[in-house]
Amino acid sequence: MIRRTGLRAALALSLALGPALPAGSEGRVLTPGQMRNLAAVALDARDPGTAMTLTSALLERDPEDVQALLIRSRAARDAGDYRLAEKTARQAWSLSQDDRTRHAASLAMAQALSSQGQRTRAQLWLRRAAQVAPSPAARAAAVRDFRYVRSRNRWSTQLQFNVAPKSNINNGSARSTFTEILFGREYELPLPGAAQALAGTELSVGVATRYRAAETTRRATDLTFSAGYTTYALTEGAKTLAPGAKGSDYALGTLTTGIAQKWLSKDGRTEYTLDGSVGRSWYSGDPYGNHVEAEAGVNRALDRKTRLSFTAKAEITRGPNAPHSDAVTLSAQLGRALEGGGQVSLWVSATESRSDVNVARFTNYAAGIQYAPDMKVLGASPRFGLGLRKRDYPVSSFAPGHRNDVEQSAWIDLTFREIDYFGFHPTVRVQASRSNSNINLFDIDRSGISFGIGSSY
Structure with missing residues (x-):
């Protein structure tokens, strides 16, 4: 004071008097x-x-x-x-x-x-x-x-917007015919157009927000909410193939709310998480399903450049139109920053889904690798990925015996950080996948390019 x-x-005093003034001056302002x-x-x-x-x-x-x-x-x-x-x-x-x-x-x-x-x-x-x-x-x-x-900030909100031309917006078959066994003989029958792959443009928007309800130096509790909506615009070729189909027939909306708990170990190298959420989905404008999820995870820094994480998730799905199922997923991921710059990550997962409905009763195994080199491609920071998935259904509704699908996928993400506006930059994902099944109806090809917006910081 x-x-x-x-x-x-x-x-x-300086305002009132000012410095000494020259002779003849009456004051200073x-x-x-x-x-x-x-x-x-x-x-x-x-x-x-x-x-x-x-x-x-x-x-x-x-x-x-x-x-x-x-x-x-x-x-x-x-x-x-x-x-x-x-x-x-x-x-x-x-x-x-x-x-x-x-x-x-x-x-x-x-x-x-x-x-x-x-x-x-x-x-x-x-x-x-x-x-x-x-x-x-x-x-x-x-x-x-x-x-x-x-x-x-106790509040954290993320907005999502994507435009994605795709070759298969309805998860349709890559084939125009399918094999049917009648009276012990195989027949090749034409597949309806709406069951074949329909091309179109995906339009999706979403918001995810969390409120930090409590926080200490080693513990945090968040309340979460998310909403998303995806719809499609069919190409002229798709409209010709399936005259009665509309892009909104495949529209999907979701609402989810939950609570998330995080803990840090005393040495600060391990983070433990426990999340729970409930949600509802709508398909083609009609109520589709309700789900309850619980997830537990651990993320450990093995050294300054390597992290290892494990996650266990359980999901219960019910609802007016969704197949009722109970699923458990176990996953692991290893990430490492490379000596010469760049990052690489590997992951594996296994899922078992139980249901009285054949299409929702399966075991799923997946693995993938992702590599982000310290380089530029077309002026963007790239990230390359490869994935492999194997899904087994013990019973199929479309053929005697089991159904076995194997999917291979590849993608490249491009982040244009140098094109920045208010801390946001454009992103592009180019992806393709092929799924081969022992039941040829489920041979599925997908490809597409997705344009989005990401935050620079």
């Missing part, structure tokens, strides 16, 4: 620039009151003095008047004529909002600050501030 009072007195400098000195000395007094005088002279508004916003924030801090920062933004002042105004808005506990809005303004940053260093500082505010 002595320091602030002394500064106020010194500033008041501080220029607006000098007043701004004195207000900035007051802020650095943690004296917001003096800064408020000086900026009031500046704004009486010129209500559109952007620098005075910026200084006043910070002074109001330091004084605990967050509404005034927000108001003056917004005024400064609306009056800004260049990226430097827009950047400063965006930071002032973010600080005012974060101080009020409105961290989600503060994150939006920090994205804006990064977008208009006048230099790489200023952008990096805004990104650091964004990550800090996000780490303290």
Whole structure:
């Protein structure tokens, strides 16, 4: 308090007397620039009151003095008047004529909002600050501030949007005929068009949000919610093949809510998770199924570059149209950062699904590898993947005996981080898969390209 009072007195004295004046001068008036400098000195000395007094005088002279508004916003924030801090920062933004002042105004808005506990809005303004940053260093500082505010925000929301032309939107057969055994003899019969692969464009949107209900240094409890909707637009060829089909016939909507618990070990190298959720789905606009899931996992840092995780999940599916089933999945994943840059990950999983419905009673085994080299492809950061899946059905409704499907898949993800707008960048996935079955009706080919948006930080 002595320091602030002394500064106020010194500033008041300098304003009243000023330095020694030349002979014949009757007085001296501080220029607006000098007043701004004195207000900035007051802020650095943690004296917001003096800064408020000086900026009031500046704004009486010129209500559109952007620098005075910026200084006043910070002074109001330091004084605990967050509404005034927000108001003056917004005024400064609306009056800004260049990226430097827009950047400063965006930071002032973010600080005012974060101080009020409105961290989600503060994150939006920090994205804006990064977008208009006048230099790489200023952008990096805004990104650091964004990550800090996000780490303290109880709310975290992710939006998803994809457009994906695909060769098989209905999981249809790659064949135009199928084999039927009648009276002990095999017959090759034509397959209806709606059961064959139909090409089209997938349109999907989604939102996932979580609220951190409780948190300590080693433990966190989250409440989660997600919603998604996917629909399709058929190609002209698909409409010709299946005249009665519409893209909305294959539309899928989902709603899920749950609770998630996380723990860290004392050494900080192991994370334990326990999640539970309930959800509902709609297919073609009609209620399809309800599900309950429980999942437990452990993720361990073996060293600075290697992580190993295990997950166990149980899922119960019921509902008006979905096959009733109880499924258990065990999975493991190993990820490693490579010496020369890049990352590689391997995973395996096994699922057993029990049901009175043949199509939902199966065992499933899957494995995959993903490699993200430290390189550029078409100006993007690539990630390559290969997958293999084997699914066995003990009974088939379409032929005597069991059904066995083997699927091979490959994909490449491209992340265009250099094309950045407000901290978001375009993403592209090119993928293809082929499934071969001992029942040729289930020979299925898929290919497609998906365009989406990802967050840069």
